[in-house]
Amino acid sequence: MQLTPLQIKGGRQIGGEITVQHSKNAALPVIVASLLTHEPVILHGIPRLSDVYTILDLLAHLGTVHRWVGDNSLELHTPEILNTDAPYALVSKMRASFIVMGAILARAGEATVSMPGGCAWGPRPVDQHVKAFRALGVEITEDGGNFDARRSASLSGRFTFELLTVGGTHNAILAAVLGDGVVILENASIDTDVVDMVEFLNSLGADIEGAGTNTITVRGVPALRGGEYTVIPDRIEAGTFMMLAAATRSRLTVNNVRPDHLRAVTAKLQEMGVEITEEAGRLIVDATVRELKPVNITTQSYPGFPTDLQPQMSALLATVPGTSVVQDPVYPDRLTHVAELHRMGANITVSGYTQVIQGADLHAAPVKAADLRAGAALFIAALTTEGETVIDGVQYLNRGYERLGERLRGIGASVRQPDLALAMD
Numbered sequence: 001m002q003l004t005p006l007q008i009k010g011g012r013q014i015g016g017e018i019t020v021q022h023s024k025n026a027a028l029p030v031i032v033a034s035l036l037t038h039e040p041v042i043l044h045g046i047p048r049l050s051d052v053y054t055i056l057d058l059l060a061h062l063g064t065v066h067r068w069v070g071d072n073s074l075e076l077h078t079p080e081i082l083n084t085d086a087p088y089a090l091v092s093k094m095r096a097s098f099i100v101m102g103a104i105l106a107r108a109g110e111a112t113v114s115m116p117g118g119c120a121w122g123p124r125p126v127d128q129h130v131k132a133f134r135a136l137g138v139e140i141t142e143d144g145g146n147f148d149a150r151r152s153a154s155l156s157g158r159f160t161f162e163l164l165t166v167g168g169t170h171n172a173i174l175a176a177v178l179g180d181g182v183v184i185l186e187n188a189s190i191d192t193d194v195v196d197m198v199e200f201l202n203s204l205g206a207d208i209e210g211a212g213t214n215t216i217t218v219r220g221v222p223a224l225r226g227g228e229y230t231v232i233p234d235r236i237e238a239g240t241f242m243m244l245a246a247a248t249r250s251r252l253t254v255n256n257v258r259p260d261h262l263r264a265v266t267a268k269l270q271e272m273g274v275e276i277t278e279e280a281g282r283l284i285v286d287a288t289v290r291e292l293k294p295v296n297i298t299t300q301s302y303p304g305f306p307t308d309l310q311p312q313m314s315a316l317l318a319t320v321p322g323t324s325v326v327q328d329p330v331y332p333d334r335l336t337h338v339a340e341l342h343r344m345g346a347n348i349t350v351s352g353y354t355q356v357i358q359g360a361d362l363h364a365a366p367v368k369a370a371d372l373r374a375g376a377a378l379f380i381a382a383l384t385t386e387g388e389t390v391i392d393g394v395q396y397l398n399r400g401y402e403r404l405g406e407r408l409r410g411i412g413a414s415v416r417q418p419d420l421a422l423a424m425d
């Protein structure tokens with residue numbers, strides 16, 4: 001969908017309060033997990049984002065009927081699985097949709113899912129998903145870009161992931177929930193989004209132990225019931241707004257936050273000189289107290305510094321005098337923001353997955369987002385500069401930030417664009 005660019009005039013402080021949406025990356029697997037029950041579920045805290053609409057299109061193809069029952073509340077009902085395939089047209093729009101494989105397999109015994117392919121910032125492999133399935137008794141063949149998976153019995157056995165993968169952990173858990181086997185996953189992701197999906201599934205009657213630790217045990221149950229669940233707040237959106245406050249040297253209250261999900265981010269901003277006060281469910285971020293200092297960061301799996309905040313942090317550090325080093329070994333090619341920040345005067349040298357950043361004042365320029373978090377880096381950079389920055393590629397921002405223009409205006413930012421809100425249910 002072609003959207004009009006975002007026009008931003010920055011160079012002044014923002015302030016007041018902003019409320020974080022619920023987590024996109026937790027909502028998507030929770031929506032997929034609803035496929036495991038034939039009874040209706042009601043989910044609260046579902047952000048109205050294009051990625052959510054994409055997964056709902058995919059679920060509709062599989063047999064799910066959905067209905068919005070509130071601004072961010074969704075009723076989902078899958079009485080039976082009508083199709084066991086996830087076509088390329090839908091999977092290629094969003095790589096996260098590969099986790100439908102586990103859910104379809106659990107419910108229907110067989111699944112055909114297209115290879116998700118790469119994305120704007122490099123390959124997104126699924127080898128660990130496939131190895132986990134095979135180790136747990138699933139037969140998988142790959143043919144013409146499709147994975148065909150089939151199980152003749154309940155999944156059972158033990159699998160040790162070769163690296164920490166959020167999606168791989170989701171997929172293996174989903175496949176193992178129904179039946180009479182016992183599955184033990186080692187070196188499993190301890191990400192908040194894994195914990196959230198497990199808490200949802202357990203609330204429907206699943207028997208999953210150890211989420212939030214590296215060893216997860218799934219004991220199969222015959223069926224799940226319906227239920228109601230609220231998704232966690234979005235720690236990546238919260239981190240984005242914290243970095244926006246720091247980059248604009250402002251004081252901002254960020255509401256609807258789980259401070260325990262943001263420890264690595266809070267610690268880095270504090271190391272830079274940002275004052276952060278924790279209150280129940282919110283953080284007060286104050287970058288007006290002292291001059292900010294450069295820092296070094298390396299991304300890691302949760303609870304380390306998230307790759308999903310690396311471009312935003314790079315934009316912030318591009319405004320902080322001195323030398324900072326940013327390394328993203330989780331996604332070494334996640335660098336599409338760099339060339340665009342160069343257009344705004346940033347001094348960033350790239351070598352492999354390392355950015356060496358010499359902080360300086362940025363200036364307005366026409367730029368283009370090539371992916372979601374690069375888009376976030378660009379609106380942060382734009383709000384630090386006087387003059388008008390025009391950001392193209394707004395459809396990427398719509399994948400992760402709900403009603404962004406309206407909410408940024410609410411904290412005093414000058415942002416023009418026919419609103420980013422989507423109304424397409």
Ligand code: EPU
Binds near residue numbers: 126163168193306
């Ligand atoms: N990996 C493999 N093989 C696999 C799976 C992953 O080598 O089979 C590697 C990846 O290449 C990467 C690392 O493992 O280096 C971690 O990938 P992971 O599987 O954890 O990522 P994901 O589940 O595909 C989710 C988020 C991403 C986020 C990553 C990392 C969703 C929908 N996506 O992806 O979010 O970057 O975890 O935290 O939850 C975003 O929101 O902008 C976004 C891209």
